[in-house]
Amino acid sequence: MTEPLVRPKRKNPLQRTRRPLSPQGIRSRTAHGLTAAAAEGRFALQVCEDCKTVIYPPRDCCPSCLSARLPFRDVSRGGALLAETTVHTSPEPYFRERMPWRVGTVKLDAGPVMVAHLHGDTREGDRVRLELKLDKSGSAVAIALPEQDTPNMADDPHLREMTCDPKFRRVLITDGRTPVGQAMAKAFADAGAAIVFVGVADAWKPFPGLDALRKIAPVEIVPLDVTDTESVTEQAEQNGARIDIVVNTAEHVRSGGIVDRHGLTVVREQIDVRYLGLVRLAQAFGPILRARGADGVNSAAAFVNLLSVHALMNWPAYGSYSAAEAACLSAAHCMRAELRPGGVKVMNVFFGPLETEWFQTVPPPKVAPAALARGVVRGLQQGVEDVFVGDIAEDIRARLAVNPKALEREMATS
Amino acid sequence: MSVDVLSFARAIANGQIRVIDLTQTLSQDFPTIVLAPELGQCAPFRIEEVSRYDERGPAWYWNNISLGEHTGTHFDAPIHWISGKDLQNNAVDTIDVRKFIAPAVVIDCSNECAADPDFALTIPFVEAWEARHGKIEPGHWVLLRTDWSKQSFADYANLRDDGAHTPGPEPAVVKWLVEQRDVHGFGTETIGTDFGQGHHFNPPFPAHFYMHGKGRFGLQCLTNLDLLPPKGAVIIAAPLKIKQGSGSPLRVLALVS
């Protein structure tokens, strides 16, 4: 049974903050197929297209038939834990300070044998289910979980190293004015976040939902305007050291394209709120998050980007909006590289049109703010890096994978 | 009679003439006008450090700023409103520079506004003022002292479900001030020269409509009007020389002897 995590004590301000370390993240190019699967919470291994052999460790040649056609495919997660060991000494500083560390040999139902991290509730000889996770280095590792869920299993120390579970963590929702920001605050409160800081810009401007927001127990309203560098900097100076997860809910949704738009004001606002806002948050909060990546069980864990799925393919009906979202997606890739040394994940959450006023004229299916918030919390609990919420997001992603050019043409008329 | 500019300068220096700053500090959080979100918006004041004696510029400190023409304490030119769009020299870069210095009367309605944020200035109110202080002479700024600049930002903007509730003039009094008193312009402490609910007037936003339609000017987001006498102050309000600018943030100074 996993010992339930207890709410961490207040940090002794005189104590040195442990500097973050990572396991070795270097992988062969092929092995990053596992990273791609782990980033989305899938369990995929190479499956030979010619002889169907399931292959592990990742290879460039099938050990059964020498085929080179070895795509990663989702396979069964089940297996048997044949042998386990508890590692007590390691030359790698990351593991040294986390000893002892259990690993085991799992014979997968799908065929191959995986050396895997072991959840505390697994026992030698047991059936287990494997998951691919991103470890603190950002590369994929396998962890064997008990076949059936066990109480408090998310609190397992090995597993929690690989997830960004909001439980007992302190969260900043950057914009509480929007339905999404408010749903997010509620979802994080429900997920056990210790404090939910909710940013509000221009407090002199009233907005609906403020009273409900104030009633959520762990919510603390704080002044924050992502378009104002000084405001973002001040908030980071004030609360940055006790913010473990940043969720950027600042949005600027306006319909309209690029050619058929009158002037730059809206485009500039979109860039200012979305792209520059993200950069401001990244510059103000990123270095503190990165420095606090190993700061106890409520260490800094994640920066969450809410992105329109049209960051991946422009939707001309919301063309300049899509372009600003694409800029944020690109920035997120850079942020990942920059925050990875701290073991801090940048989670991109892609969504289709929302059930909000700015998508009023768009027919369903649309994503309810609460559903988006649940997707964010679930993604953090799983420790994934890319989340697709809702049918449209999944649809765009699937079509993009098949034929980007067809999608581009089809978006013009949708 | 010849005018001695140097003795004017000496009077400034020695305090015989007092200089009062009527300007709000340009800062990011100072409220700007709010329109429906689908409309174009006035940019708030923003400031980005370019360098501060650091690797971006070792021996100097400077900022880049961005803001709208109607951000902070600002000047409205006639071209700002559709009623003034075809007038001659109607933009900040073409207005006769002599017009940037003009005398002012200050109408104090601060008590009335304290009691009612929807206080509307009327002709009778101005006539009563004239009965106490004398007739408003042509070419004067009319500055409305509401003490609104002393409010918290939330009360200053005073946005409710049906929009802003801030004091301002009724249509008739604006028309009257322009036609019957030939005023230079109209200045307020509030975000705009118009009444908060001025979109319900006919015409909507009468201070803008009538003032700019007749080539007069506006000043808004003023402060320190409580330090001015009802009559006798001279206002220096020179907007930035923005090509075809509709207005401009500026430093507004009052000279009081």
Add this chain to the structure above:
Amino acid sequence: MAAGAKRKSYDGVVACLPVTIPYRRYSTNSAQWWLGRALRELCKRAKLHAADIDGLAVSSFTLGPDTAVGLTQHFGVSPRWLDHIPFGGASGIVALRRAARAVQSGDAEIVACIAGDTNHVDSFRKTLSTFSRFAQDAVYPYGSGGANASFALITKNYMNLYGAKREDFAKICIAQRDNALSIPHAMMKKKLTLDDYMTARPIADPIHLFDCVMPCAGAEGLLVCREDAAKALRLPYARILSTIERHNAYPSDPIQVRGGWAVDISDLWSMAGIKPDAVDFVQTYDDYPVIVMMQFEDLGFCKKGEGPDFVRSHTFTNDGSFPNNTSGGQLSVGQAGAGGGLLGLVEAVRQLTQQPLGSAVPDARNGVVSGFGMINYDRGLASGAAILARA
């Protein structure tokens, strides 16, 4: 799986001149330096110029970015036969086999087989983390326990399956330590007691401290040549009766319980023309005692699963029954990287030519040497063995 064609004998080919460059725990010198010492020692003791050695086989982990080719220029030699054998613990056997065939076929007269590594303060970690692509992708990120963790899983599984106990592994380690007490350059010079073994700190359960070799710097070498050449040089020599080599055997075993020896074991004995009971000592590859136990089984001294009982029925000391790792093996002498792959062969030639550094196995006539190496992912891939005989 027996080969179709009969293996040709090594008649007329011998191994001689065993040399060891005394090990050091850490060295600031390079692998090139250590290998150079070994080659020089071979030349000096054979009274040869380096130019007279026309064949060279090299094994090392820490030689990078060089290979054996670069070493020829580094050493100023111009061999007409050259091999680079980065096979870790199997490299000694593999080098012997290749050198013997080269000499037999006339491709080379005298082949120097050298193997060794340096050990910088941080080189162990670096070697582990980049040991192989599979290790990098699928092992090192899992606790970074290195070979200790991998062999812990193999050991645990073997214990589960065949009932081996820690005490059985202790016996192997303690006997080797006894054999090492007379070896001057052994890293471990203190007698090991059962209590020391059992109470040692855990490394990766069930592996504890004395199940592990101590990484160090050092080099080993010997010459392979025709019998008449050895005589001309007045070098005592041992005959090569038979050899085997096998890689990635039994890939479908979920966890390694046997090595490649088991595939070719009948060839090993039939080619040698002797039976296991004619063997006077074995030099097993002893990176971990479980592998020693597996070799007792896979080399034909007992059946699969009988390893624990076999261990319980012998002393393994030089003065007892079934002497194993007569110089103490890597568990006591230290593991000088790829040098460990040649250590058993060098010691076997010493025993068979009556020039042991430490205690002698009485009247040693036949010895088995075994090599095992390259834990690429979850198991050792390379295995080999040779039977040598007193001339």
